[in-house]
Amino acid sequence: MDFKLKIWRQKNAQAKGSFRTYPVSDVSPEMSFLEMIDYLNKQIIESGGEPITFEQDCREGICGSCGLYINGRPHGPMRRTTTCELHMREFSDGETIVIEPWRSKAFPVIKDLVVDRSSFERVMHAGGFISVDTGSAAEANSLPVSKHNSDKAFDAAACIGCGACVAACKNSSAVLFAAAKIAQYALIPQGKAEAKERVDRMVKQMDTEGFGYCSNTYGCEFDCPKGISVDFIALMNREFFSSKLCKQIPGKYTRKV
Amino acid sequence: MAVAGLFLMLFLVFHLATNLLMLAGDGGKAFANAVRFLTENPAVKAMEYILFAGFLVHIALGVILQVHNYRSRPVRYHKRLQTETSQFSRYMIHTGVIILVFLVIHLLNFFFIRLGWVALPDHAESRHDFFSMAVVLFQNPWYSLIYIVSFVFLGFHLKHAFQSAFQSLGLNHTRYTPAIKVIGTIYALAISIGFSLIPLYFLFIY
Ligand code: SF4
Ligand code: FES
Numbered sequence: 345m346d347f348k349l350k351i352w353r354q355k356n357a358q359a360k361g362s363f364r365t366y367p368v369s370d371v372s373p374e375m376s377f378l379e380m381i382d383y384l385n386k387q388i389i390e391s392g393g394e395p396i397t398f399e400q401d402c403r404e405g406i407c408g409s410c411g412l413y414i415n416g417r418p419h420g421p422m423r424r425t426t427t428c429e430l431h432m433r434e435f436s437d438g439e440t441i442v443i444e445p446w447r448s449k450a451f452p453v454i455k456d457l458v459v460d461r462s463s464f465e466r467v468m469h470a471g472g473f474i475s476v477d478t479g480s481a482a483e484a485n486s487l488p489v490s491k492h493n494s495d496k497a498f499d500a501a502a503c504i505g506c507g508a509c510v511a512a513c514k515n516s517s518a519v520l521f522a523a524a525k526i527a528q529y530a531l532i533p534q535g536k537a538e539a540k541e542r543v544d545r546m547v548k549q550m551d552t553e554g555f556g557y558c559s560n561t562y563g564c565e566f567d568c569p570k571g572i573s574v575d576f577i578a579l580m581n582r583e584f585f586s587s588k589l590c591k592q593i594p595g596k597y598t599r600k601v
Numbered sequence: 602m603a604v605a606g607l608f609l610m611l612f613l614v615f616h617l618a619t620n621l622l623m624l625a626g627d628g629g630k631a632f633a634n635a636v637r638f639l640t641e642n643p644a645v646k647a648m649e650y651i652l653f654a655g656f657l658v659h660i661a662l663g664v665i666l667q668v669h670n671y672r673s674r675p676v677r678y679h680k681r682l683q684t685e686t687s688q689f690s691r692y693m694i695h696t697g698v699i700i701l702v703f704l705v706i707h708l709l710n711f712f713f714i715r716l717g718w719v720a721l722p723d724h725a726e727s728r729h730d731f732f733s734m735a736v737v738l739f740q741n742p743w744y745s746l747i748y749i750v751s752f753v754f755l756g757f758h759l760k761h762a763f764q765s766a767f768q769s770l771g772l773n774h775t776r777y778t779p780a781i782k783v784i785g786t787i788y789a790l791a792i793s794i795g796f797s798l799i800p801l802y803f804l805f806i807y
Pocket of ligand 1: 568
């Protein structure tokens with residue numbers, strides 16, 4: 345298969361980038377999207393050029409690092425698929441493919457197609473943790489959790505932190521990510537201890553990072569490779585309101601004791 | 602946003618119910634009675650201020666939301682987003698602005714006259730004679746057209762707004778959320794069609 349690739353090239357975070365067009369030929373339909381870029385990079389290197397920089401690690405859809413904005417869709421035209429799991433057979437021969445990095449104030453471009461997603465990390469640092477006892481593992485049955493809740497928490501925990509939700513959102517909002525991370529703790533007993541402060545702090549951090557506000561367009565759910573549901577956003581909103589409405593400030597009592 | 606929006610949606614229902622009295626075919630008597638009741642009732646007067654505040658809050662938040670969200674993506678995509686989204690959600694600010702423009706025209710026509718801020722058209726009998734005013738205004742096809750078009754856009758706005766408000770408030774339920782979406786569509790249609798019936802009535806039937 346032959347393609348024309350229009351790829352965003354940018355030397356570093358400060359440089360002004362631009363698109364460059366590369367023709368590639370003899371691409372196997374069985375190649376993954378990243379393999380296709382490897383293949384192109386090999387040719388670029390052989391001809392003495394600077395290869396295209398992109399982020400990748402697991403190449404099996406679990407690390408969340410390979411996000412590319414392909415033809416107007418985060419992770420390309422297939423739903424429930426990361427860029428590394430996407431195959432060239434999904435494109436038609438001779439097609440022009442436009443490849444861009446995620447675009448968001450909170451995800452600045454570092455080089456070519458690589459963005460800095462440490463804003464996600466800081467949202468996690470703000471509240472994405474639980475207190476656990478150290479020492480030997482607790483007896484499993486000492487923490488009852490319903491099957492339904494454990495399944496739901498597991499669905500939420502499937503989020504790989506790729507940032508496609510932000511890329512797919514017209515507001516570049518990160519609520520689907522934050523909601524997944526909040527829900528994975530909110531639904532199980534282990535997460536209860538910090539529940540109130542968690543939602544408060546994660547939401548605040550999200551705003552500090554410069555992500556947009558959610559307006560329920562649900563583009564995030566459509567293009568999330570892990571199928572995280574916007575139901576979790578409603579859950580996050582519930583958690584948020586309950587944390588705001590029933591605040592217990594340590595050391596302050598409504599009635600003197 | 603959601604709370605103010607839901608409040609405004611409730612107001613629309615009452616407003617439509619009152620307006621539809623104009624179609625009673627009794628020369629506007631039932632409608633005039635309702636208007637008299639509403640203008641003389643102190644509770645309604647108080648509500649008017651809350652309503653005004655509701656509009657202001659909703660508009661202010663809408664603008665803040667839009668500006669902040671626009672700034673959250675300083676470098677735009679070269680290729681437009683192809684991600685599928687709920688259609689009307691993308692144009693909330695646009696439909697919102699259209700509704701705001703209509704609201705200003707509307708207030709100029711009716712509400713400000715009552716306050717004595719704007720001069721009354723000569724044919725109306727009293728400051729509270731909204732019925733004659735409606736007759737005059739709606740028999741002008743251009744005014745009726747503006748009115749109907751505005752309500753079509755309001756319908757688009759509401760189609761997204763109704764279910765979105767519930768989602769924002771965290772009211773989400775495996776069984777009820779699909780029902781809320783259906784009710785939202787019916788509500789949006791009812792408001793659009795309901796209000797549009799009035800100019801159509803004065804244009805073609807009255
Ligand atoms: S919610 Fe989905 S799209 Fe967003 S970061 Fe997690 S896996 Fe990626
Ligand atoms: S490289 Fe790990 S998800 Fe694609």
